[in-house]
Amino acid sequence: MIKVKNLYHSYNNDENYAVNDVNFEIKKGEIFGFLGPSGAGKSTTQNILVGLLQLQKGEVEVAGYDVKHIKDKMFNKIGMSFEQSNVYSKMSGIENLEFYRKLFDVKTRDPKELIKLVGLDGKENTKAGKYSKGMKHRLTFARSMINNPELWFLDEPTTGLDPSIAANIKDIIKQENEKGATVFLTTHNMYIADELCDRVAFIVDGKIRLIDSPKALKLKYGEKLVDVEYIKNGELIKEQFSTVAESEKARIVEVINNYDIQTMHTKEATLEEIFIKVTGRGLV
Numbered sequence: 083m084i085k086v087k088n089l090y091h092s093y094n095n096d097e098n099y100a101v102n103d104v105n106f107e108i109k110k111g112e113i114f115g116f117l118g119p120s121g122a123g124k125s126t127t128q129n130i131l132v133g134l135l136q137l138q139k140g141e142v143e144v145a146g147y148d149v150k151h152i153k154d155k156m157f158n159k160i161g162m163s164f165e166q167s168n169v170y171s172k173m174s175g176i177e178n179l180e181f182y183r184k185l186f187d188v189k190t191r192d193p194k195e196l197i198k199l200v201g202l203d204g205k206e207n208t209k210a211g212k213y214s215k216g217m218k219h220r221l222t223f224a225r226s227m228i229n230n231p232e233l234w235f236l237d238e239p240t241t242g243l244d245p246s247i248a249a250n251i252k253d254i255i256k257q258e259n260e261k262g263a264t265v266f267l268t269t270h271n272m273y274i275a276d277e278l279c280d281r282v283a284f285i286v287d288g289k290i291r292l293i294d295s296p297k298a299l300k301l302k303y304g305e306k307l308v309d310v311e312y313i314k315n316g317e318l319i320k321e322q323f324s325t326v327a328e329s330e331k332a333r334i335v336e337v338i339n340n341y342d343i344q345t346m347h348t349k350e351a352t353l354e355e356i357f358i359k360v361t362g363r364g365l366v
């Protein structure tokens with residue numbers, strides 16, 4: 083669905099690259115997370131992919147189109163929901179969607195259905211200029227789905243939303259993906275990436291440091307430990323065991339068989355910890 087080969091971009095046309103020899107491929111049906119701190123080169127890469135920035139150097143294919151020669155038809159296949167909500171403030175929510183759907187020459191979705199899906203029903207006739215930041219964000223998100231995109235670019239789709247609305251947005255992303263949409267997700271948020279992505283790329287200083295599935299990364303970088311709390315002689319005991327060392331494995335079984343277990347947790351590395359370990363950088 084996306085092929086990127088030896089991609090470079092310099093804003094000043096010098097050797098100071100915002101994107102520096104980036105390579106990756108995204109298969110149909112994948113949710114691919116592009117993760118990195120501020121200034122890493124995420125937006126620059128994404129903007130080249132969707133034609134907002136001109137390709138300077140490298141090869142980029144998006145939904146079967148070479149972005150060197152972008153055809154209008156490519157936009158029938160893609161959807162974009164970026165962090166800066168750019169809705170028309172003098173139009174209502176529903177008018178924004180009705181207006182936008184006319185730009186496509188493929189079958190589009192019913193604006194009322196989309197308004198409901200993102201929880202803006204009851205506010206569909208209010209001018210978008212009167213919407214809160216989160217509501218504008220949801221309207222932009224709904225708008226990005228109007229052409230049933232095969233390839234969906236999402237930039238920080240849950241940032242600034244309250245937890246229940248963010249959970250709803252995550253569910254919609256999962257549902258659309260199950261229906262076949264390929265997702266390119268740009269974020270600093272490791273939790274959403276961990277929950278949604280089939281694979282993630284870590285990008286820092288314009289370079290991809292690693293691409294893998296969150297599960298494989300956790301297996302590779304996670305510590306094989308388990309924290310156990312149990313009651314012994316009326317006292318709460320906390321102990322940590324290795325799940326690899328034979329003697330400690332036997333001890334876990336012994337504790338389970340003989341004492342009242344209160345809590346038991348594996349010490350799985352978070353994506354954020356892995357990011358720091360791999361790149362030596364935090365995510366902000």
Ligand SMILES: Nc1ncnc2c1ncn2[C@@H]1O[C@H](COP(=O)(O)OP(=O)(O)OP(=O)(O)O)[C@@H](O)[C@H]1O
Nearest residue numbers: 093094100118119120121122123124125126127270
């Ligand atoms: N229009 C521009 N002109 C000059 N330099 C720019 C421009 N846009 C971005 N840059 C620089 O390019 C580099 C990559 O920026 P980019 O916006 O792609 O990062 P990002 O990972 O998307 O960051 P954020 O998470 O903050 O959006 C940064 O050093 C940034 O300062």
